[in-house]
Amino acid sequence: MFSALVLDDTEGEIQAQVRELQTDDLPRAESEEVHLEVLYSSLNYKDGLAVTGSGQVIRGDYPIVPGIDLVGRVLNTDHDAFEEGDRVIGTGWQLGEVAWGGYRQEARVAGRKLVPLPDGLSPAQAMIIGTAGFTAMLSVMALGEHDVSPGAGEVVVTGASGGAGSIAVALLDALGHEVVASTGSETAHAYLRALGADRIVHRRTLGEGPDRPMESGRWAGAIDAVGGDTLATLIAQLKRHGSVASFGNAGGHELRTTVLPFILRGVNLLGIDSNTCPNDRRRTAWGRLAQLLTEAHFDRIHARTISLADIPEASRALLAGEVQGRILVDVQGNGTA
Numbered sequence: 001m002f003s004a005l006v007l008d009d010t011e012g013e014i015q016a017q018v019r020e021l022q023t024d025d026l027p028r029a030e031s032e033e034v035h036l037e038v039l040y041s042s043l044n045y046k047d048g049l050a051v052t053g054s055g056q057v058i059r060g061d062y063p064i065v066p067g068i069d070l071v072g073r074v075l076n077t078d079h080d081a082f083e084e085g086d087r088v089i090g091t092g093w094q095l096g097e098v099a100w101g102g103y104r105q106e107a108r109v110a111g112r113k114l115v116p117l118p119d120g121l122s123p124a125q126a127m128i129i130g131t132a133g134f135t136a137m138l139s140v141m142a143l144g145e146h147d148v149s150p151g152a153g154e155v156v157v158t159g160a161s162g163g164a165g166s167i168a169v170a171l172l173d174a175l176g177h178e179v180v181a182s183t184g185s186e187t188a189h190a191y192l193r194a195l196g197a198d199r200i201v202h203r204r205t206l207g208e209g210p211d212r213p214m215e216s217g218r219w220a221g222a223i224d225a226v227g228g229d230t231l232a233t234l235i236a237q238l239k240r241h242g243s244v245a246s247f248g249n250a251g252g253h254e255l256r257t258t259v260l261p262f263i264l265r266g267v268n269l270l271g272i273d274s275n276t277c278p279n280d281r282r283r284t285a286w287g288r289l290a291q292l293l294t295e296a297h298f299d300r301i302h303a304r305t306i307s308l309a310d311i312p313e314a315s316r317a318l319l320a321g322e323v324q325g326r327i328l329v330d331v332q333g334n335g336t337a
Contacts, residue, residue, distance in 0.1 A: 004104030005308045007051065009062040014053030016066075016312045027100055032079040032111040036072035036088065039123045041102030042130035043306070043327040044068055044163065048315035050096065060098040067329070068095050069130040070102030070109075071123040079111025087117035089286065091131045092275040103308055105331055115282045120290035128302045128326045129289055132163030135274040137285040139164075139223045139245035140171045142270045146243040148221035150176035153239060156218075157181055158206060159225030159248060160197065161188035163326050167293075167301060168223045170195040174292045180219075182206055182230075191324055194300050203230070207251060210236035213258040214265065217242070228252030238267040247272035301326050307333065 001020050008015045023035075049055030050066040058064055074086045082088060093113040095101045117126055148155065155172055159165040160181035172179045173196020181197035182205070183189075189200050209229035217239035224231050224244055228251035234244045235257050246269060261267045277285075303325030306314050317323055 002105035003308055004065050005051075005067070005311055006063050007058065007066055014051075016051050018308050021104070021106075023106060026104075026106060026108045029108045029110040033108050034077045034079050034082055034088070034111045034114060035075045036070070036090075036107045036109060037075055038070050038072040038102055038105055038107050038331045039087075040071050040127040041067045041329040041331055042069045042127040042132075043311060043314055043318060043329060044131055045318060046131075047096065047101075047311075048318040051312055051315040052319060054319060057097055059094070065100040065102075065104045066096045067102030067104075068092070068097065069127055070095065070107060070331075071117060071126045072107060075106075077111065079114075081111060082114070082116075087123055088114040089117055089126050090114050091134055091282075092277065094275070103311060103329065103331065112279065115279055115286060118283075118287045118290040121286070124328060125293075125298055126286075128298055128328050129167065129293070130163070130326065131274055132326065133167040133289060133293075133301075134282075134285060135247050135272060136164045136168035136171055136223070137289050138272050138274055138277060138281070139168060139247060139270075140175070141285060141288070142245045142272060143221045143223070143243055144175075146268050146270065147241065148243050153220030154178045154180050154199070154218065155221040155223070156201070156206075156234070157223045157225075158203065158230050158234070159183070159250060160192055160200075161185045161324065162225055164247065165223070165225050166192065166195055166325070169197050170297050170301070171289075171292055172196070172223075173198075174294075174297075177221075185321075185324075188324060191300070195297070206230045206233045209233055209256065212236065213260045217265070219244075221245075224248065226251040228254060229256070231255055232257045235261050235267060235269065238265065240265045241267065243268035243270055245270045245272050247274070303327050305330050
């Protein structure tokens with residue numbers, strides 16, 4: 001027997017409840033199955049939407065176990081890359097959306113959807129990072145691969161007080177960039193400065209869209225969690241050959257821009273997809289996260305640890321904007337407030 005947070009759809013109302021299940025209740029992986037003892041997961045905004053039924057995140061059949069992140073210990077495996085006792089990370093590949101996710105003490109996952117836990121990271125630290133930090137690392141890597149280097153000028157991060165944005169601030173600072181954090185949260189300023197932000201701007205300075213197709217070049221690079229008019233402003237304000245890594249649409253999915261910044265300044269719009277990122281790149285990103293983030297970073301980013309039973313209440317707090325930093329889910333234990 002093991003515990004899991006299970007979602008049921010009862011006449012259109014989503015109900016979340018911790019239940020006791022048996023190993024035979026676990027859906028089978030489609031191929032090269034790895035049977036895991038899940039150690040930790042995390043609470044992301046997408047998880048909060050799924051658990052509360054506030055957004056159309058779940059695309060699989062109910063009942064389903066949510067949780068888009070997990071780290072676990074291999075109990076047995078049909079996949080040649082892993083052995084019993086290995087620690088592995090699972091993010092993306094529709095975990096917690098179509099397939100059962102990380103809010104369970106045991107899991108069966110296809111081996112191709114897992115990567116090894118890198119040296120230098122504990123299982124708990126991996127889930128403090130989670131999909132949010134993994135996405136931030138992919139964004140930082142994309143900027144570096146397009147010649148956005150330290151010393152080139154300011155790099156702005158939008159949605160900087162969120163999970164991905166705040167870790168992006170820390171990563172850019174660790175690499176030596178001048179970091180500007182864009183946020184609408186007045187209470188997040190001290191937090192962002194502690195993570196490495198050199199300057200903070202209010203989100204409305206970018207959020208109303210550009211006045212002209214091309215404005216004065218301000219940013220050597222940008223990491224954008226917002227989309228919409230904010231992304232249009234960033235494109236118009238990038239310096240020559242600057243780049244913006246885009247992964248979010250909190251401000252809208254439509255993009256009103258022109259080709260002029262692209263053909264006259266040679267700027268780059270880089271799409272970041274953490275869900276189906278190839279495994280070679282996943283391993284590189286996790287390795288770099290292990291190298292760049294310090295104990296001090298984890299102390300600042302880690303908001304609190306919760307249990308499976310705490311997830312519904314914590315989800316409501318997260319969606320209400322009452323959480324600063326990352327929430328770790330202690331899947332095997334009781335968590336701490």
